[in-house]
Amino acid sequence: MEKKFYISMGEFKVSKGDTILESLGVGSCVAVCLYDSKNKIGGMAHIMLPQASKNISSNNMSAEQILDEMIKGLHAKGCKNLDLTAKIIGGASMYEFLKNRVGVKNILAVKDKLMNEKIPTIAEDIFGNQGRNIWFNLNDGKVVVAKSFSGTIEI
Amino acid sequence: MKQSKNDIKLTKGDIDAIKEILSIGAANAATGLSEMTHSRVKINYPYIFNYYKLKEIPSLIGKPQDMMANIHMEIKGKIGKKIEPIGNFFLLFKLKEAIEFVNILRKQNIKELDDYGKDILKETANTIAGISFESISSFLEFKILESLPDISVDLLNSTIDPILSSIANEGDKTLVFISNFFVNDTKIKSHFSIVFHPRLYLLLIKKLRPEYKK
Numbered sequence: 001m002e003k004k005f006y007i008s009m010g011e012f013k014v015s016k017g018d019t020i021l022e023s024l025g026v027g028s029c030v031a032v033c034l035y036d037s038k039n040k041i042g043g044m045a046h047i048m049l050p051q052a053s054k055n056i057s058s059n060n061m062s063a064e065q066i067l068d069e070m071i072k073g074l075h076a077k078g079c080k081n082l083d084l085t086a087k088i089i090g091g092a093s094m095y096e097f098l099k100n101r102v103g104v105k106n107i108l109a110v111k112d113k114l115m116n117e118k119i120p121t122i123a124e125d126i127f128g129n130q131g132r133n134i135w136f137n138l139n140d141g142k143v144v145v146a147k148s149f150s151g152t153i154e155i
Numbered sequence: 156m157k158q159s160k161n162d163i164k165l166t167k168g169d170i171d172a173i174k175e176i177l178s179i180g181a182a183n184a185a186t187g188l189s190e191m192t193h194s195r196v197k198i199n200y201p202y203i204f205n206y207y208k209l210k211e212i213p214s215l216i217g218k219p220q221d222m223m224a225n226i227h228m229e230i231k232g233k234i235g236k237k238i239e240p241i242g243n244f245f246l247l248f249k250l251k252e253a254i255e256f257v258n259i260l261r262k263q264n265i266k267e268l269d270d271y272g273k274d275i276l277k278e279t280a281n282t283i284a285g286i287s288f289e290s291i292s293s294f295l296e297f298k299i300l301e302s303l304p305d306i307s308v309d310l311l312n313s314t315i316d317p318i319l320s321s322i323a324n325e326g327d328k329t330l331v332f333i334s335n336f337f338v339n340d341t342k343i344k345s346h347f348s349i350v351f352h353p354r355l356y357l358l359l360i361k362k363l364r365p366e367y368k369k
Contacts, residue, residue: 008219
């Protein structure tokens with residue numbers, strides 16, 4: 001039986017084998033799926049904040065912090081960065097007038113971090129102006145992305 | 156231990172007082188909506204008004220993957236000479252119900268939300284925001300400025316996450332006000348929602364407790 005975990009904004013989950021990791025309604029947030037195909041271990045992070053907050057009342061994790069934690073979690077399960085590949089999904093611009101460009105910033109922050117960790121990005125479905133539902137299958141590393149208006153793809 | 160500004164929390168009494176002000180705003184908005192649509196508009200009690208974690212906010216409205224029409228306006232306050240962000244206003248409909256709502260105003264039977272339909276929804280949000288902010292503005296004693304309404308027709312979470320990201324730097328919890336309107340008895344449900352900027356509570360505390368100095 002497959003296990004299913006829902007990853008909400010600002011969270012991540014690491015698991016192994018028969019597992020589906022799911023993020024629903026991803027707009028300008030970014031889902032990062034890291035996968036070790038040898039060991040069928042993977043993790044999904046749902047990133048909402050590109051840069052760490054300077055405000056002490058915010059415990060929200062930035063792209064870098066959340067990926068750090070997730071990579072630590074993957075190491076604890078026996079993965080090495082060399083064996084990991086990444087798929088990146090999201091970073092849409094949901095509003096015409098909204099100037100914060102947070103989707104683009106999230107994508108750039110994620111790419112920076114992955115480059116520093118030397119984890120290659122092997123697939124992505126990013127930007128655009130529609131929301132996405134995302135399912136990451138840890139049996140084969142495939143990610144199904146259902147976009148609101150242009151169908152479902154597998155990356 | 157040194158107490159930071161952010162450690163001072165609103166009490167239950169403070170929250171009840173603000174809720175009352177916001178309720179007046181929402182009631183005025185419902186009246187405005189009723190006049191616009193020439194329909195009966197009912198407000199659903201109780202209102203939601205409390206601190207919520209940012210990631211919990213979409214679940215106060217629906218499921219993350221619900222298809223919605225979400226009209227967003229940024230709210231700023233003219234405080235002295237400064238213009239500061241104080242929150243975000245949303246008027247949300249399930250997409251199907253948004254189309255029904257547009258049909259009431261257009262006296263037509265469109266099946267898909269077109270650009271004209273979107274303009275109608277934006278104008279609706281603009282009108283009721285203007286009416287409802289009057290009570291908040293007079294309570295806080297500063298002028299409230301609203302941005303142009305902007306619409307996103309998409310999955311519920313995806314229409315809210317860019318806004319939550321923009322306030323995630325300020326705190327992981329914020330004040331949220333939600334009230335539901337039912338247009339034409341219970342056929343069309345609309346969520347009137349304000350997600351306050353976490354910084355606003357400092358202004359509220361100064362207002363509610365004059366003894367508190369910055």
